[in-house]
Amino acid sequence: RSFSPAGVTRIKPPENTVGFRDTNGDGIGDLPGILSKLDYIKSLGVDAIWICPMYDSPQYDMGYDIANYEDVYAPYGTVADVEAIIAACHERGLRILLDLVINHTSYLHAWFGESRSSKSSSKRDWYIWRPAKYDVDGTRRPPNNWRSFFGGSAWEFDDETQEYYLHLFAVEQPDLNWENSETRKAIYDSAVTFWLDKGIDGFRVDTVNMYSKRSFANAPILDERLEWQPAHSLFCNGPRIHEFLHELGQILAKYDAMTVGELPHTPQIADVLSYVSTKEKQLSMVFQFNVVETGTGDPTFNTTPRNWTLPDFRKRIAQTQELVPTDGWSTSFLENHDQARSISRFGNEETPEYWALSAKMLAILVTTLSGTVYIYQGQEIGMVNFPLEWNIEEYKDVNSINYYKFIQDSTKNDPTAVKRAKEALAHLARDHPRIPMQWDGTANAGFTTESAKPWMRVHDNYPTLNVEKQQSDSKSVLAFWQEALRVRKSFPKVFAHGVFSDTDPSNESLLIFEKIGDGQKLLVLLNFTTETKPIDIGKRLGGKPRKAVLRNYEDEPLDFLRALEGRAYLLDN
Ligand code: TEU
Ligand code: CA
The missing domain is CATH 3.20.20.80 (Glycosidases)
Structure with missing residues (x-):
């Protein structure tokens, strides 16, 4: 467990992933x-x-x-x-x-420990090892120019066996060889x-x-x-x-x-x-x-x-x-x-x-x-x-x-x-x-x-x-999310399975789309700006009075959407 990949800035690993809830007071979610x-x-x-x-x-x-x-x-x-x-x-x-x-x-997985121990290890081929390349002046280079997701070369040289291993992510995350x-x-x-x-x-x-x-x-x-x-x-x-x-x-x-x-x-x-x-x-x-x-x-x-x-x-x-x-x-x-x-x-x-x-x-x-x-x-x-x-x-x-x-x-x-x-x-x-x-x-x-x-x-x-x-x-x-999920579940055919169409693809301010499913139509109108934008909602509702199934303002005027307003209407198709 002493192996430490060379050539990288050692950062102190954080103790945790996401912080949902800690029950024993050590500051770490559990x-x-x-x-x-x-x-x-x-x-x-x-x-x-x-x-x-x-x-x-x-x-x-x-x-x-x-x-x-x-x-x-x-x-x-x-x-x-x-x-x-x-x-x-x-x-x-x-x-x-x-x-x-x-x-x-992890580089600390037992498989990797065995893989890196020698070129003749039975698990050598479980990870992706490649020989170094050398310039004419003898400078050592990784097998190719790939960048890792987290920056730097995607290859790390291992002194033990004098080869590079591939890590698409951090140096401490060697890639498994799925070909094997x-x-x-x-x-x-x-x-x-x-x-x-x-x-x-x-x-x-x-x-x-x-x-x-x-x-x-x-x-x-x-x-x-x-x-x-x-x-x-x-x-x-x-x-x-x-x-x-x-x-x-x-x-x-x-x-x-x-x-x-x-x-x-x-x-x-x-x-x-x-x-x-x-x-x-x-x-x-x-x-x-x-x-x-x-x-x-x-x-x-x-x-x-x-x-x-x-x-x-x-x-x-x-x-x-x-x-x-x-x-x-x-x-x-x-x-x-x-x-x-x-x-x-x-x-x-x-x-x-x-x-x-x-x-x-x-x-x-x-x-x-x-x-x-x-x-x-x-x-x-x-x-x-x-x-x-x-x-x-x-x-x-x-x-x-x-x-x-x-x-x-x-x-x-x-x-x-x-x-x-x-x-x-x-x-x-x-x-x-x-x-x-x-x-x-x-x-x-x-x-x-x-x-x-x-x-x-x-x-x-x-x-x-x-x-x-x-x-x-x-x-x-929170109450709004609960309501939105409840409404969605009440009309699964159109909310979860409906076929989407963008009715105003070039609109820079309002995101308006329709969903069709099971004889029903869902009309969604969202204003992404903080300005009031005129829009003929009455016409889109086919002239019939409707109550939105979801909305983030108290009332529902039919000729404009206010700042960051959102509504969803259910219609017969
Ligand atoms: O993410 C892989 C991924 O491709 C990206 O979302 C990645 O987070 C981003 O490109 C980094 O620049 C998954 C996990 O969701 C992520 O948390 C891990 O870090 C990553 O795999 C490696 O396991
Ligand atoms: Ca804890």
Whole structure:
């Protein structure tokens, strides 16, 4: 366990992944914390929960670096705690998904220990090792120019056997070699069936399209200033990926388990369908990135924000909805542990009024789209990004830390560039969704005991923005989400299965769309600006008086939408 990959800045690993709830006062969220809040989760009107990786891990990527698939990270609890959650979920009619992280393991996984021990190890081929390249002057170089997702080369040289190993993510996350059938079998036996046998209902499958590498050729130069280039086209959606997922699918089918795969860098519907088409028997559904990538940077620096327009945003929504009339299935979401808060990105938090309107308007958007809806902890109470004023030390995510350091180093600490990097993080960093959940108005927001030091700083707005406060307010964001999910479930044919059409694709201010299903039509009208915009709603309702099934203002004038107003109407088709 002494092995430490060379050539990287050692960062102190954070103790935790997301901060849901701490029950023993060590400042770290834990499994009993999840157990204690299942009734709350159930009360939202959801059917299932997905738990981010709770496995044994040195936490270089907040648990997405797994050292043992069959054990739990001790500060979170034990395998028995997970079993208790499984049982408690099922008692309440909730299903439970775990996170399946099988593109890579931690460098501390026993498989990697054996693999790196010698070139003749029986597990050598379980990871991806390649010899170094040498310049004429003897300078050692990695096998190719690939950039890792978290910056720097995607290859790390190991002194022990004088070869490089591939890591698409952090240095501490070596990629498994899926070409080796023995490796695949070990993955299925350990990561997959160990937990299915314990009764979980399925998995969220991490980086589901990266297991089959196309080749190890140099990536095309996308940005000449960079030594290492993004190589998605060479490792995403590779030649054997569907064969692998079909193999995995056969195991999952035995357990009737559902899956939601994470599908980055795959914007085209035909490619998405190759994973989720029912006849392919691979995945139940996937998270497409089209919508959440709105307003993010180029593939090299996805942390850098860029301007976005409503026509761009709605085109991306339409791309996810295109799956609905096929034999595949879609998802609807705006947040997860990798995405900054949606209100801070797509809404407006300038005033408390705008904040609440945005939260509800975005809730209407997410709950009226077809597919399976996913909401992320804190989204149901309208949690927002932490402010720009927070020190850079408050950022704990490896992606944020490396990004900031890269900008500092590559610009020789140019103040303008460094300031811009900090602004970028304040807008898009993965840290925003990971700060402690805001349960109540006591010190530390009820996430942990009042005297404990939470592993990440609590948002300053917790005294006014918390679950307890919203539970006693029938007009709260929380109450609105509950209502929206209830209405959605009352009309599943049109809310969850309806066929989407954008009626005003070039409108820069109003997002208006229709859904058709089972003789019904759902009309959704959302104003993304803070100005009142004229629109003939009466005409769109066919001249008949209607009451909106969802709305974020008290009354329903028929010739305009006010700031951040949202409404959904059900009509006969
Ligand atoms: O994310 C994979 C992924 O492709 C991105 O969303 C990633 O977070 C981003 O590109 C980083 O720049 C998954 C997990 O959701 C993420 O938390 C993990 O860090 C990653 O895999 C590695 O396991
Ligand atoms: Ca704890």
